[in-house]
Amino acid sequence: MQRYFxxxxxxxxxxxxxxxxxxxxHISRVMRMTPxxxxxxVGSNHQAAILQITAISEEEVIGEIxxxxxxxxxxxxxxxxxxxxxxxxxxxxxxxxxxxLGVTAIVPVTTKxxxxxxxxxxxxxxxxxxxxxxQAAAEQSHRTVVPxxxxxxxxxxVVERVDDHEHFVVAxxxxxxxxxxxxxxxxxxxxxxxxxxxxxxxxxxxxxxxEVNQLLNAGDHVKTCSLGPRILRAETAPLYLLSAISYAxxx
Amino acid sequence: MQRYFxxxxxxxxxxxxxxxxxxxxHISRVMRMTPxxxxxxVGSNHQAAILQITAISEEEVIGEIxxxxxxxxxxxxxxxxxxxxxxxxxxxxxxxxxxxLGVTAIVPVTTKxxxxxxxxxxxxxxxxxxxxxxQAAAEQSHRTVVPxxxxxxxxxxVVERVDDHEHFVVAxxxxxxxxxxxxxxxxxxxxxxxxxxxxxxxxxxxxxxxEVNQLLNAGDHVKTCSLGPRILRAETAPLYLLSAISYAxxx
Numbered sequence: 001m002q003r004y005f006x007x008x009x010x011x012x013x014x015x016x017x018x019x020x021x022x023x024x025x026h027i028s029r030v031m032r033m034t035p036x037x038x039x040x041x042v043g044s045n046h047q048a049a050i051l052q053i054t055a056i057s058e059e060e061v062i063g064e065i066x067x068x069x070x071x072x073x074x075x076x077x078x079x080x081x082x083x084x085x086x087x088x089x090x091x092x093x094x095x096x097x098x099x100x101l102g103v104t105a106i107v108p109v110t111t112k113x114x115x116x117x118x119x120x121x122x123x124x125x126x127x128x129x130x131x132x133x134x135q136a137a138a139e140q141s142h143r144t145v146v147p148x149x150x151x152x153x154x155x156x157x158v159v160e161r162v163d164d165h166e167h168f169v170v171a172x173x174x175x176x177x178x179x180x181x182x183x184x185x186x187x188x189x190x191x192x193x194x195x196x197x198x199x200x201x202x203x204x205x206x207x208x209x210x211e212v213n214q215l216l217n218a219g220d221h222v223k224t225c226s227l228g229p230r231i232l233r234a235e236t237a238p239l240y241l242l243s244a245i246s247y248a249x250x251x
Numbered sequence: 252m253q254r255y256f257x258x259x260x261x262x263x264x265x266x267x268x269x270x271x272x273x274x275x276x277h278i279s280r281v282m283r284m285t286p287x288x289x290x291x292x293v294g295s296n297h298q299a300a301i302l303q304i305t306a307i308s309e310e311e312v313i314g315e316i317x318x319x320x321x322x323x324x325x326x327x328x329x330x331x332x333x334x335x336x337x338x339x340x341x342x343x344x345x346x347x348x349x350x351x352l353g354v355t356a357i358v359p360v361t362t363k364x365x366x367x368x369x370x371x372x373x374x375x376x377x378x379x380x381x382x383x384x385x386q387a388a389a390e391q392s393h394r395t396v397v398p399x400x401x402x403x404x405x406x407x408x409v410v411e412r413v414d415d416h417e418h419f420v421v422a423x424x425x426x427x428x429x430x431x432x433x434x435x436x437x438x439x440x441x442x443x444x445x446x447x448x449x450x451x452x453x454x455x456x457x458x459x460x461x462e463v464n465q466l467l468n469a470g471d472h473v474k475t476c477s478l479g480p481r482i483l484r485a486e487t488a489p490l491y492l493l494s495a496i497s498y499a500x501x502x
Contacts, residue, residue: 073480100487102479141481185502228353228497229324230392236351239487243494244502246479251436251495 003040003139005146010043017041017051019061027061046144074145075102076249078196081238082158084111084203085118090235095130099137099147101242107150109158113205123152155211158200162218165198167191170215171237172224173206183225188248199241204234254291254390256397261294268292268302270312278312297395325396326353327500329447332489333409335362335454336369341486346381350388350398352493357381358401360409364456374403406462409451413469416449418442421466422488423475424457434476439499450492455485
């Protein structure tokens, strides 16, 4: 069932809900739904519900809540991905797949080795597009939270954010090459539910050693880690991490 | 360093190696390498080595082995993915990413809900293309094994192969919906190194309940499993499984 995110909370007391704009268009034109059909809606408080459509006008879809949904589909920890701008449309693939895999937010970062550069105008456009991709993927994967895409950060901005997280990992190829493979597992065995994990990934060229040092110096809780012995592409590494976090915390 | 797969084994006694055909073209034309430069080569016995180029002619690249590489980058278990034909070029994405994540082989399967159909001619072409993608991804991710892409299988063929594996999991959305999330972890806690894991994934429309039953009836070691509480797209689910297997067995 398609799901739609609304701007108001959904509580036990909510009975009627009105959808307008894009949602109205999608329900009436794209899905060609009719009264009595049902959709999922998700409130601003992340409460999901089943809405039975009662009326569709030129401007609005009106429905009545027939059931609150109680299954929790969100990761029990918060995961914020900091991504050094990769080439082409790889960040779009990351946004879509990371949303399916439960990411909380994505932060695009300018790094030394990145070939891709965004000026202000391009950044605004790209971020709006990524936010749309996250929204669509959240609807399709039945999430109750739409991941937030932050403005373009510099490495200095990331350093300042390190303390927002209880844990901060830097995926670093040199750590993989050293054969030290236990660091991620050790970290995941120490997390408490509700913790925030920051994770930094470089672009295709990797992270510059100076940048790794800047991050490591930002806090004792910052660790480099490997994601197994194989070399993963820039867009595959964040998906491995999210899958591992899900496996460790949800299964 | 680029790596190339050769048809002969590499042993302590191997001193000189000659590369021809595509590898010669790639080394001399694409990479424009010159004598004294080094490349990785991987023998048919999965032994990797560093080769120093001694001569490049119009037809051949000749080099001498300067070091055997001992790091093991292969998953300690064998993972064969059985994939119900997904739409568009998603199988290509799966082949590339699954190779990075350590897959042993990929088996395309015709299923009831699949929208995509391959006739014999198309199958031959598609499989050759997938095999090429696996080869390129194996080189890039520094693997010592190139995953094998099997011919198109029917569900009946898969049922007959179930006993090739010590463990066989069917990723089934209904299992995810039932909230039974422990089955994959339970299976992975029981595997021994060297075991073979078969894993079946449906196309976008999912697996038909009848097909699930056919697989379940094929052996006591066949289990349905969920990959966490979120709905993953057809091309994301196999990547989640491989990441989880790597996390459970390699980290």
